Amino acid sequence: MRGVSIIGVGQTPVGEHWERSLRHLAYEAVAAAMKDAGIEGAHAMYVGNMLSGEISGQSHLGALIADFCGLRGIEAVKVEAACGSGAAAVRMGYLAVASGAHDLVICVGVEKMTDDVGSKLTAALAQAADADYEVAHGVTFVGLNALLMRRYMHEYRVRHEDFAGFAINAHANAVGNPNAMFRKAITLEDFKGADMIADPINLLDSSPMADGAAAVVLCPTEQAHAFRGKPVRIAGSALATDCLSIHDRHDPLWLQAAEDSARRAYAQADITPADVDLFELHDAFTIMSALSLEACGFAERGKGWQLAVDGEIRPSGRIPICTMGGLKARGHPVGATGVYQIVEAVLQLRGEAGACQIHNARVAMTQNIGGSGATIITHILEVQE
Amino acid sequence: MGIPGSWRLRNQRLSLVGEVCHTCGNKIFPPRDVCPHCAREAQHAFQFSGRGEVYSFTTVFNPPAGFEEYAPYTVALVKLEEGPIVTAQLTDVEPERVAIGQPVEMVTRKLRDDGHAEVISYGYKFRPRITTD
Known part of the structure; x- marks a missing residue:
């Protein structure tokens, strides 16, 4: 296995991006990362995303985002592991470079949450849990964490x-x-x-839903100094x-x-x-x-x-x-x-x-x-x- | 959930039927065919008693789509007498009077009325234990 380094990074501000779509957010992060690395192309792209099908009615993000970023033709696929999708995409990019399959890989995480709000978004997020044995009983994602937090406070007297x-x-x-x-x-x-959301979890225990995209460019460690940035080794x-x-x-x-x-x-x-x-x-x-x-x-x-x-x-x-x-x-x-x-x-x-x-x-x-x-x-x- | 899914889960939802592992003896719910304790095949049906105690609980004020009309409601992890923990709603309780360790028992209740699909899902909930052995 080859060593892998990060030679470029990019991100959009995190927030409610009413003016920008899923694909625009991803492009903005990818373009920034490519500029940071000083590259004009890549061999593969891994797109981390959880909710595009559910919230934006859009699956098949690998091809969509690669093409939208001007990289039509390269290997590109979406990676999904609920809220862990982003790092899972980086993990897949890491494996692609480490294995020798690709030399220049872009990993981008993108989420567009504000295209829907309220109970539908809550239901979409709950898909991270077991549909038959958790979600069917009306438990939410916050609720699952509340069950953990209450037990923790009880067991450890916190x-x-x-x-x-x-x-x-x-x-x-x-x-x-x-x-x-x-x-x-x-x-x-x-x-x-x-304000209480699901006792004992209140609003300030909880992270906010938001839109955003972030990207990294990976290459073999031995080639990293050929690019203009200051490389970081994985x-x-x-x-x-x-x-x-x-x-x-x-x-x-x-x-x-x-x-x-x-x-x-x-x-x-x-x-x-x-x-x-x-x-x-x-x-x-x-x-x-x-x-x-x-x-x-x-x-x-x-x-x-x-x-x-x-x-x-x-x-x-x-x-x-x-x-x-x-x-x-x-x-x-x-x-x-x-x-x-x-x-x-x-x-x-x-x-x-x-x-x-x-x-x-x-x-x-x-x-x-x-x-x-x-x-x-x-x-x-x-x-x- | 549609009609086929509800039908498939009828033994679990309505009767709390799980499995017992004939290799290590652990009881399993929900059924999963491979024992989570010893990783051997475990496909022998086991009827749970429905008795257990509250392991943890919370009240849901912001429900997911399809559950709006029931909120707020109390969801719990219930540790069954036979060992496994299940996620289920509590019923016939005042949320502020629920406590960890409280004895509860299974009852069958309406889980959700999906007007669009014309499916009414029934399944297990747990109430404070009122029956005796």
């Missing part, structure tokens, strides 16, 4: 406000990110007073799966696929959690941040929330997370999110994260989660000398 630090950190960091949806700090009082890449339903997990409060994919990525990169300078985790809800930190070895079981209470997740802390706002405040255009995380990690490693810059960042980790934990993709990125 108060709701102990999760506040996750949302406060994300919002504080988003202030410095020009592409973030909510560039506005929040307080503990805001968190405690937010030191670890792993995708693991678990059962689709929370009720089928051996321990509902343990993200087995997070542990499995992180362990494989650490081994491939030959690092331990202590070597990670920043971690873009999947904070779709505050509870997921706690579970992810625990499964990846940054906290003991049942103690992930403590890192938020102690401020260890802030830019100056032991393990900075959501350094450019995370899903919570950058926004969560579901199938694009995993690519946004990787784009942000690349900016950090290049020293181009502006006001969000983590001092002397050398090793970054990203983790994208599909559903409530059934598909989890972990990447470890390093500065390429």
Whole structure:
């Protein structure tokens, strides 16, 4: 297998893009990434997306987006793994380059959520769960996370406000990110007073639905210096799966696929959690941040929330997370999110994260989660000398 | 869900029929043909008692399409006496009086009335336990 590097990144602002369609958003991110890498063509494209069929009535995104980007004829296909679609597309691009099948690959995550609103969008998102045995009983995606959060609070005797630090950190960091949806700090009082969505999850536990697209360009590590940008090496890449339903997990409060994919990525990169300078985790809800930190070895079981209470997740802390706002405040255009995380990690490693810059960042980790934990993709990125 | 899907799931939805693994002895719901505990084939039907306790719960205020008329409603993870956990609605309860560990039992209720497809789906919900052994 060949080493793989990222030589270009691009993104659109995350938000409500009423003027721009699915294909326009994808093009904007791809064009920016190609310009960043200084390339005019590519051999393959992998498109991460969850909801296009359901919300925009549009399937078959591989051909659509490749053609719309001026790349008609290349290999192109959509990759779907619910909210994990974006990083899953990058994983497929990684495999294509590592295997020697392709030399220049574009991975783009795109989601257009605002073409529908309300209960239809809620139903579309719920398709990440088991249609016959979860969704048929009226459970929503927020509801599934609420079931986890209530059990977590019960089992580990944690108060709701102990999760506040996750949302406060994300919002504080988003202030410095020009592409973030909510560039506005929040307080503990805001968190405690937010409207309830599915008890105990309130509005400020939750990431917002949004439109957006992000893209990366991959090539073999040995060729990366031939391009004009500052390359970042993919030191670890792993995708693991678990059962689709929370009720089928051996321990509902343990993200087995997070542990499995992180362990494989650490081994491939030959690092331990202590070597990670920043971690873009999947904070779709505050509870997921706690579970992810625990499964990846940054906290003991049942103690992930403590890192938020102690401020260890802030830019100056032991393990900075959501350094450019995370899903919570950058926004969560579901199938694009995993690519946004990787784009942000690349900016950090290049020293181009502006006001969000983590001092002397050398090793970054990203983790994208599909559903409530059934598909989890972990990447470890390093500065390429 | 359409008529074929509802018909296919009738034994699970209406009778809580799962499986038992003859290799490791674990009870399985929903049925899945390969035992999640020992990965051997497990296709022997097993009738669950319908008794269990609340493992976790939440109240849904923002329902998905098709469930608007029922909101708010309480959804729970119910740990069955025989071991598996199922996702189901609670019924005949005040949301604020539900607690983790509360004994519950299965009843058959209307899950959803899909006016467009003219299908009324019935299936299991759980209520606070009122029957005795």
